[in-house]
């Protein structure tokens with residue numbers, strides 16, 4: 001019989017390795033917490049899979065904190081995560097794109113050790129047209145009370161994330177995660193309802209052949225970004241780049257992780273601070289990119305070093321292979 005490794009088994013194996021190498025015993029709390037995320041993502045995937053058959057497509061009728069139209073599936077995905085994670089007593093707070101304020105639980109800091117930050121459904125504009133969407137999450141450890149409040153714990157720099165990952169609901173459903181010991185990919189096996197290991201220790205190619213950006217904004221980007229793309233197109237890095245842009249960050253990132261290249265969402269005249277959100281879009285993907293040998297910046301500096309000031313803060317976001325990102329750092333200085 002062919003042996004499979006599920007995401008739960010994989011986490012337990014990693015914890016056993018940690019025990020061998022550091023002597024630190026893992027409590028199992030963390031794998032229980034991640035099982036809340038995988039359960040919610042299976043609920044979301046089931047809803048999406050049959051979306052056209054039930055009344056779940058279209059607008060919900062309200063705006064979220066970003067002033068964006070909430071889609072029914074945004075609301076469903078958010079509720080699924082809040083429900084599945086809220087029951088875990090290791091959770092101190094849940095921070096979602098769809099909720100203005102963190103959802104907090106009055107749990108003893110000794111038990112409620114983790115904060116989960118998430119974008120329940122990424123790629124809203126693609127929901128109704130059967131194009132890949134996803135869920136992005138980041139896990140932070142709550143600071144001991146003598147070192148900071150719960151709010152300060154939520155606003156920690158990205159390099160302090162203890163785990164990050166995403167799920168892409170595409171032709172197949174994949175889950176990619178890191179706990180700082182490599183990046184691992186799993187595919188949902190619909191026959192058994194489990195995420196099964198399909199890509200262990202994923203590494204981003206050192207160079208790719210695609211760039212990914214919404215070029216309709218090119219006229220309102222800082223000039224350096226236009227020049228940079230022109231350089232990529234015209235063979236400045238040894239090949240003439242082509243473009244791919246899905247408009248769902250998770251899907252554009254997933255391709256960049258597998259194939260290399262670069263994804264850019266620069267500042268624009270209308271959104272000088274960028275469009276994408278630091279805590280639940282840029283930080284988790286930056287952590288994964290770095291773990292896979294890639295790089296992530298806001299154009300000027302490392303994403304994971306930014307000190308967040310608000311939970312819905314936006315940032316310019318550039319992520320990709322080492323070669324393209326080094327060239328970007330040389331081309332863009334602010």
Ligand code: AHG
Pocket residue numbers: 068097119121122123124125214247248249250275
């Ligand atoms: P969300 O659906 O969670 O609000 O995120 C939308 C984001 C992201 O997925 C994508 O990269 C970006 O918006 C696309 O923006 P443009 O339509 O401006 O290109």
Ligand code: MN
Pocket residue numbers: 119121122123249281
């Ligand atoms: Mn998003």
Ligand code: MN
Pocket residue numbers: 074097119120121122123124
């Ligand atoms: Mn979203």
